Amino acid sequence: MARKSPKKSASKSASKRKAPAARKTSAKSRAKASAKTVKKSAKPKADASPATELHEGDPAPDFALQRDGDSVVRLADFAGRKLVVFFYPRADTPGCTLEAIDFTRHLKQFEQAGTSVVGISADDVRAQTRFRDKHSLGIPLGADGDFQTIKAYGAWGEKSMYGRTFLGIIRTTVLVGADGRVARVWRRVKVDGHAAQVLEAAKAL
Numbered sequence: 001m002a003r004k005s006p007k008k009s010a011s012k013s014a015s016k017r018k019a020p021a022a023r024k025t026s027a028k029s030r031a032k033a034s035a036k037t038v039k040k041s042a043k044p045k046a047d048a049s050p051a052t053e054l055h056e057g058d059p060a061p062d063f064a065l066q067r068d069g070d071s072v073v074r075l076a077d078f079a080g081r082k083l084v085v086f087f088y089p090r091a092d093t094p095g096c097t098l099e100a101i102d103f104t105r106h107l108k109q110f111e112q113a114g115t116s117v118v119g120i121s122a123d124d125v126r127a128q129t130r131f132r133d134k135h136s137l138g139i140p141l142g143a144d145g146d147f148q149t150i151k152a153y154g155a156w157g158e159k160s161m162y163g164r165t166f167l168g169i170i171r172t173t174v175l176v177g178a179d180g181r182v183a184r185v186w187r188r189v190k191v192d193g194h195a196a197q198v199l200e201a202a203k204a205l
Helices: 006-042 092-105 107-112 125-133 148-152 194-204
Strands: 064-066 072-073 080-086 115-121 142-143 156-161 164-169 171-178 180-189
Touching: 064 092, 080 092, 080 107, 080 194, 092 107, 092 115, 107 115, 107 194, 115 148, 125 142, 171 194, 180 194
Parallel strands: 064 142, 080 115, 115 142
Antiparallel strands: 064 072, 080 171, 156 164, 171 180
16 A cells, blocks of 8 residues: 655645634634624714704703713703803814803803803713813803704704815804793804803893
8 A cells, every 4th residue: 555645644734724723814804894894883873864953933952961070951950041052062172162161251141141051062971071170161061972952953964174074063052032942043153252142142132
């Protein structure tokens, strides 16, 4: 009987040893592909759904949100009072910081006009608390991570920056009357002088 060539046997053994490694790599690739699919499917769908178009005279949409300091701010907390709700894109960014500081600076005058002020963004409670503490803000800051209140008040839509178009929070302020109805809406707000303008509208209401 002819003996098997030692080289062939060694070659077969090597290929047998390599086979599990190939299967392992393949399994790793499948795991990565699966993770990508999970990430895609887990992405919030809030980006795609449209915002409500809010008009003067409409009932103010209800809300109950976690806020800075981990308590809760509700529309019902301000029943029978005028209320300013301002929506800002992101806590502790330049424009949003100036706006929140400006509303805080006018807070005593808003109180004298029988008006409360609330700020809302999609930032989480920790970010809102840091924002409050860093700039000594005296306004409740609601954390609307699922965008429901933001959209209900029409503060969501198409934006553009550096030639790129995307969906996001549009800087918006809503003045609610003591009757619980929308009295005034400011969209695509310019920060400079805005709080003073809203204060005048609240005094006149």
